[in-house]
Amino acid sequence: xxxxxxxxxxxxxxxTCRHCGHPLQRSLVDLGAQPPCEAILPESAFxxxxxxxxxxxxxxxxxxxxxxxxxxxxxxxxxxxAYYSSYSDSWLAHMQAYxxxxxxxxxxxERNQVTEIASNDGYLLQYFVKLGIPCYGIDPAANVAEAxxxxxxxxxxxxxxxxxxxxxxxxxxxSDLIIANNVFGHIPDINDFVQGLKRxxxxxxxxxxxxxxxxxxxxxxxxxxxxxEHYCYxxxxxxxxxxxxxxxxxxxxxxxxxxxGSIRMHVAHREDSRDPDESxxxxxxxxxxxxxxxxxxxxxxxxxxxxxxxxxxxxxxDAKEAGKRIVxxxxxxKGNTLLNYCGIREDxxxxxxxxxxxxxxxxxxxxxxxxxxxxxxxDARPDYLLILPWNISEEIMRQMEAVRAWxxxxxxxxxxxxxxx
Numbered sequence: 001x002x003x004x005x006x007x008x009x010x011x012x013x014x015x016t017c018r019h020c021g022h023p024l025q026r027s028l029v030d031l032g033a034q035p036p037c038e039a040i041l042p043e044s045a046f047x048x049x050x051x052x053x054x055x056x057x058x059x060x061x062x063x064x065x066x067x068x069x070x071x072x073x074x075x076x077x078x079x080x081x082a083y084y085s086s087y088s089d090s091w092l093a094h095m096q097a098y099x100x101x102x103x104x105x106x107x108x109x110e111r112n113q114v115t116e117i118a119s120n121d122g123y124l125l126q127y128f129v130k131l132g133i134p135c136y137g138i139d140p141a142a143n144v145a146e147a148x149x150x151x152x153x154x155x156x157x158x159x160x161x162x163x164x165x166x167x168x169x170x171x172x173x174x175s176d177l178i179i180a181n182n183v184f185g186h187i188p189d190i191n192d193f194v195q196g197l198k199r200x201x202x203x204x205x206x207x208x209x210x211x212x213x214x215x216x217x218x219x220x221x222x223x224x225x226x227x228x229e230h231y232c233y234x235x236x237x238x239x240x241x242x243x244x245x246x247x248x249x250x251x252x253x254x255x256x257x258x259x260x261g262s263i264r265m266h267v268a269h270r271e272d273s274r275d276p277d278e279s280x281x282x283x284x285x286x287x288x289x290x291x292x293x294x295x296x297x298x299x300x301x302x303x304x305x306x307x308x309x310x311x312x313x314x315x316x317x318d319a320k321e322a323g324k325r326i327v328x329x330x331x332x333x334k335g336n337t338l339l340n341y342c343g344i345r346e347d348x349x350x351x352x353x354x355x356x357x358x359x360x361x362x363x364x365x366x367x368x369x370x371x372x373x374x375x376x377x378x379d380a381r382p383d384y385l386l387i388l389p390w391n392i393s394e395e396i397m398r399q400m401e402a403v404r405a406w407x408x409x410x411x412x413x414x415x416x417x418x419x420x421x
Contacts, residue, residue: 011053012071018231019190019242022062024069026295029223029302031055034340035365036072037227037333042362050365055337057226057233059298063241066214066233066298068226071188090395092123094258095181099127102177106206108133112176115168115200117160118183122148129153136172138164161189165196174202181210182259185230194246198269207248207267215287216261218297221415223305224338225260235292236263236283243267252277260391260414308416309342315417316348324383326411328352329396331359331371335388338413340366349386353377377403384419386411 017024035050054070108114110132116125119137121144128135129152136154139145145155158164178197187193197207212225214233226233240250248267251274256262263283268274291297319326328335331354339345344367351370354360359371377385377400385403387393390412397410397420410420 010051010073014067014069014071017060017063017065018067018188019065019238019245020060020063022060024058024060024067026059026061026298027302028057028059028066028298029226029305031057031223031226031305031337031341034228034337037229037336037365039365040331040359040362040371041365041368046363046368052366053228055226055228055341059295060238061295063238064235064293065190065238065242066235068228068231070228071231072228090392091258094256095124096127098264099124099131102208103128103131103133106177108177110134113173114177114179115175116179116181117197118180118186119148119153119155120144122151122153122155124179124181125153126151138168160193160196162192162196162199165199169200174200174205176202176205178205178207180207182212182262184209184211184234185232188231190232190242191246194242194248197267198246198248201269203269204272205268206251208264209267210256210258210262210264212259213255213261213263215290215292218301219290220260221304221308222260222334223301223308224334224341224414227333227337229333234263235287236265236280237287237293239265240280240284244270250276250280253279253283255283258391308414311417312338312342312413313344315411315419316344319384320348325350325380326384326386327377327380327382328369328386328388329377329400330354330387330389331356331364332389334390336365336367338388339364339369345369350380350382351376352388374400381406382408384409384411386413388413390414 015024016022032055033052034055035052053072056069057066058069059066112133114128114133114135116137119125119139125135125137137148138156138158138160140159142157145157148155178201201207211234214235217225217233236253243250247270249270250265251268252266254264256264326349328349331352346369349369351372353372353374353376355374360373362371363369385408387396387410393412412418
């Protein structure tokens with residue numbers, strides 16, 4: 001049984017842009033009503049109702065910030081959180097490279113301080129500890145913060161707001177480097193969050209913000225990265241306005257392959273002596289050439305998503321009617337958006353496997369598909385392995401190469417259905 005729980009204290013409808021206050025009317029894509037994507041169900045809750053909420057992304061026609069039109073209370077999502085960053089080898093390698101690079105670039109030493117917002121299980125700050133750089137994290141999820149402490153990472157358990165920033169700055173001083181990796185989209189009050197970053201930043205300090213790029217999301221049909229945790233979907237066009245409104249400025253930007261196409265923005269105080277380098281204007285020009293400051297690309301996205309749903313269901317129906325067995329690999333948030341939008345349950349996918357033992361023996365939200373250990377694939381010997389975390393598909397295919405021995409094929413659902421023999 002699934003029960004709608006749209007109550008005023010759990011979700012609020014948004015009719016104006018969360019940055020500029022302009023009326024929020026233009027639809028990007030409507031993915032229906034779904035449970036929070038990381039709300040993994042323990043076996044004891046299998047017969048309990050789930051809270052579901054509208055999942056509808058819109059675009060502000062004034063500042064071009066893409067955002068959800070409903071705010072699910074962060075407390076419903078983050079207090080107990082099923083996502084641990086350390087279970088992807090490629091992500092850890094990416095973060096180690098970043099830590100070494102940024103410490104060299106900013107010439108950080110033991111006299112400096114680093115703060116990470118949404119520090120998760122210490123996946124990144126562990127590398128600053130190894131480099132001898134004082135650091136601490138801020139994260140609202142008590143369970144992942146405990147995992148970070150186990151790595152020796154001091155962690156403040158709290159949501160990050162301007163008020164919290166004032167308290168932390170008073171207790172610990174301001175930081176030379178503030179890191180916000182894949183959290184900028186998770187913030188319902190984006191102006192307050194950015195103001196908080198400004199308040200804990202040293203006068204000559206740097207903020208780095210890594211975030212999936214909405215230009216790539218639309219270009220590569222990555223609609224499954226839209227979920228309740230992600231209140232906003234970012235472009236440089238929108239973000240430069242946000243930073244300027246809070247007394248900050250963008251000084252450089254990098255394009256990255258992570259999460260299907262990300263950007264890493266380097267931000268400083270407005271009064272900082274650094275001028276924006278050529279990378280900023282280059283990417284802004286690229287976004288404008290794609291029409292991201294017009295309504296055209298946003299209007300076309302919804303129909304492309306609907307076509308992808310039909311194609312995936314057609315593939316699954318044909319496979320099942322041919323007597324094929326299908327297992328899913330990975331239990332990421334994006335996978336749950338995809339499965340619930342398409343209405344895919346155990347009638348199509350027998351179970352999913354995941355490397356994270358926290359999820360074993362539990363069930364995916366909405367679809368109620370069981371989650372098992374990776375070794376279950378070799379017992380089941382499926383005909384197809386549907387890769388839900390497609391952003392690390394190459395890593396997964398290397399790890400699971402042995403399934404080819406019985407003729408199993410990998411299947412990528414995004415940007416379009418693609419079996420890989």
